[in-house]
Amino acid sequence: MANVKLGTKAVGSIVKIKVNGASKDFIVVQQGLPSSAYDASCNGVWVVMKDIYTTMKWDGSNNDYLNSDMTAYLNGTFISLIDADIRNAIKQVKIPYTNYSNNNVMSGSNGLSCKVFLLSGTEVGFSGVSYMNTEGAKLSYFDSASKRVAYNGSSAAIWWLRSPYTSSSNYVWNVNTDGSDYDIWYNSSYGVRPAFILPSTLVVSDDGTVSVNTAPTVSTDGAALGRKNASFAWKYTVRDADGDTLTVTEKLDGKSAKTRTGVASGTALTFEQTASAAGFQKILNGNHTITVEVSDGKETVSTSATFTKAVHAASVTLAEPLAVEGDITVAVLQVTGSIPDDAKFKAEVTNNALDSSPVWQDATTEVKKGVNIVFENKTDTSGAAFNFRVSVERGESGEGGYIEAVSGAFQ
Incomplete structure (x- = not known):
């Protein structure tokens, strides 16, 4: 499996975040804004600790949430225990809350500015409860009483909400052990399940761990490379702001052509298959897409370029002439x-290939007929040596072709 963005995790998924050095399970309870009662800052991935912390x-x-010991604890002592990278990524949000002075709900841009908070009665799915204000909207996860049940160790336990009991300043709403609503004196000691909102762009690994990561980048020579009739160098540079080593995969028309591992950030590379004559020859005429995928082990990015191979001519010769003792007077060549x-189509041969200016003899007719080639040249200054060169170019019909082999002999 591959790492995924936090914003793609289904509601109800468990993700892991370190608190005080220990990995803790958090439930994804909402993706995006629950309703228009929320400030835009609340647009993200809502998570709440699965168990009582x-x-x-x-x-x-009293039950003034704005100035409560609970709010101070969550945004002071507790948040400082969260792994630093995640702590810095937690969104500063404005959540709906009840104003202690008049019991009015403050929402939208007038909501309580905080990073960590308790969920409200409304958010966990309570509605129509006497002396409980509507603070926001039900979060997607809380569609039944069983979804509200939380544990302290092996036993279900009561846990605090941020909603005050509006007919008295002495009580606060809780979730009971069976998931029902329950109001309790503010000075009682009950469970805390911290909640906060994270950016959807954070990364979740296969084991559920949430991490902050900067995706690698690729800079290239461009995306539209035009017509190519010879090998060419498409250069690109890979970078990673986190300094992670990278895995780079080159693809031609969706098929992997080369993979490089352990690549350092800032490395300049060239797409290998198009840069070598041998590699380019294997590519058929027509439209093609070259793609580079870069992974830092957490995220993969890719960039592509297109080109059209339009090779309408080819030539073949020996890389090294064939030298012999004596003279070369006759040859035969088959294409x-x-x-x-x-x-x-043109075929040429030489019997003094080692000389500074070899004499090339047109042998096109003989090659087509399959007959012997009699050399006209009788001199060589560097010794007798044979070579050939065969060239072919597409005609007016536009029909393509290929050279499969060149064979022959000489004496």
């Missing part, structure tokens, strides 16, 4: 393959 008093004086009748 600690037990404590909600406050020592096999598929060569259209209207193609421009």
Whole structure:
């Protein structure tokens, strides 16, 4: 499996975040804004700790959530325990809450500015409860009482909400052990399930761990490379802001052509198959897409370019002439393959290939007829040496072809 973005995780998924050095399970309870009652800052991935993290008093004086001991704890002591990278990524949000002075709900841009918070009664699915304000909207996850049940160790336990009991300043709403609503004196000690909102762009690994990562980047020579009739160098540079080593995969028309591992950030590379004559020859005429995929082990990015191979001519010769003792007076040459009748075909041979200016003799007619070639040249200054060169170019019909082999002999 591959790492995925946090924003793609289904509601109800478990993700892992370190708190005080230990990995803790969090439930994805909402993707995106729950409703228009929320400020745009709340647009992200809502997570709440799966189990009760600690037990404590909600406050020592009243049920004013804005100024409560609970709010101070969550945004002070607790948030400092979260792994630094994730702590820095937690969104500063404005959540709906009840104003202690008049019991009015403050929402939207007037919501409570915080990073970590308790869920409201409305958010966990309570509605129509006397003396409980509507603070926001139900989060997607909480569609039944069983989804509200939380555990402290092996036993279901009561846990705090941020919603005050509006007929008295002495009580706060809780979730009971069976998932029902329950109001309790603010000075009681019950379970805390911290919630916060993360950017959807964070990465989740196969084991559920959430991490902050900067995706690698690729800079290239361009995307539209035009017509190519010879090998060419498409250059690109891979970078990773986190300094991760990279795996680079080159693809031609969707098929892997080369993979490089352990590539350092800032490395300049060339797409190998198009850069060598041997590699380019294997590519058929027509439209092609070259793609580079770069992975830092957490995320993979890709970039592509297109080109049209339009090779309408080819030539073949020996890389090294064949030298012999004595003279070379006669040769025979065969060219096999598929060569259209209207193609421009030419065959030449030389018997003094080592000289500074070899004498090339047109042998096109003899090659086509399959007869012996009698050399006209009788001199050589560097010794007798044989070579040939065969060239073919597409004719007016536009029909393509190929040279499969060149064979022959000389004496």
